[in-house]
Amino acid sequence: DAGVIQSPRHEVTEMGQEVTLRCKPISGHNSLFWYRQTMMRGLELLIYFNNNVPIDDSGMPEDRFSAKMPNASFSTLKIQPSEPRDSAVYFCASRQTGSNTGELFFGEGSRLTVL
Amino acid sequence: GQQVMQIPQYQHVQEGEDFTTYCNSSTTLSNIQWYKQRPGGHPVFLIQLVKSGEVKKQKRLTFQFGEAKKNSSLHITATQTTDVGTYFCAGVTTDSWGKLQFGAGTQVVVTP
Numbered sequence: 001d002a003g004v005i006q007s008p009r010h011e012v013t014e015m016g017q018e019v020t021l022r023c024k025p026i027s028g029h030n031s032l033f034w035y036r037q038t039m040m041r042g043l044e045l046l047i048y049f050n051n052n053v054p055i056d057d058s059g060m061p062e063d064r065f066s067a068k069m070p071n072a073s074f075s076t077l078k079i080q081p082s083e084p085r086d087s088a089v090y091f092c093a094s095r096q097t098g099s100n101t102g103e104l105f106f107g108e109g110s111r112l113t114v115l
Numbered sequence: 116g117q118q119v120m121q122i123p124q125y126q127h128v129q130e131g132e133d134f135t136t137y138c139n140s141s142t143t144l145s146n147i148q149w150y151k152q153r154p155g156g157h158p159v160f161l162i163q164l165v166k167s168g169e170v171k172k173q174k175r176l177t178f179q180f181g182e183a184k185k186n187s188s189l190h191i192t193a194t195q196t197t198d199v200g201t202y203f204c205a206g207v208t209t210d211s212w213g214k215l216q217f218g219a220g221t222q223v224v225v226t227p
Contacts, residue, residue: 031213043158043203043217056214091157095213103148103160104205104215 004107006092012113018080021110024073025094033104034067034077035091043091049075082114119206121218128194129226136221138187138204145209147180147187152220153200161202196225 005024013019025032034046047057052069060067064083069075079086089111093104118141128134138147146165150158162171164180164187171178177190187204201222205215 033215035217042219045214045216048214093158103163104150104158106157106159108157 004092004094004105006090006107006110008110009108010111010113012115013082014115015083016081017114018078019082019086019112019114021077021090021092021112023075023077023092023107025075025092026096026105027073029094029096029105030072031095032069032075033093033095034075035093035106036088037091037109038088046077046090079112082112084114087112087114119204119216119218121204121221123221124219126221126223127226128198128223130194130196132194133190133192134194134223135188135190136202136204136223138189138206138218140185140206140216142185142208144184144206146207147184148205148207148215149178149187149189150203150205150217151200152203156200158203194223194225196227199223199225 004026007022030051032049036044036046044059046059047067048055049069065079067077089109091106091109093106095104096102120139122137126134146163148163149161151161152158162178167184168182169180175192179188191198201220203217203220205217207215
């Protein structure tokens, strides 16, 4: 299995631009998580999907952030407009079907720099 | 809301020494997981503890879940340079739909 696949691995953009991060979970995993990691705030859960339905989006910072999961094999996290404080590593993680307590498999992350 | 606190934030260890990192939750946990993140890498699952008072070992790593299921520890013996990285605990409460709340992590630096 290829694991959780994220793209792009690195993105540098200017303030005000739209950013779209993509994630393909492991096949058969029906739970998907988006985390943001910074030195100051550590690993923050942004949103959590179960069977493509957002279960908890309380971690989404503000209306500039949106996430979708149109099908079981694809999710996007969009920031519009982006701001310098959005600079971080964004991780997508997935979990095996039927396991509310199983391990998370993380992708390699998307490092976002907003100038 | 649920808070997971982890100490220490940094740990500088001489190769061959032991160290322990601690994790405390403000609420009772259904289970707790530990992850390791190497510099520049992504978190990788190490272990999950479910039962009150549970102790699990992985070679030089010993994981413990408290009796009240509100705290946990990771003890590493005879530290090696390969142990470098950040160790995170992540707690799951019974009413959180399986959502993991990560601690801030303990960043471990090993001196040869």
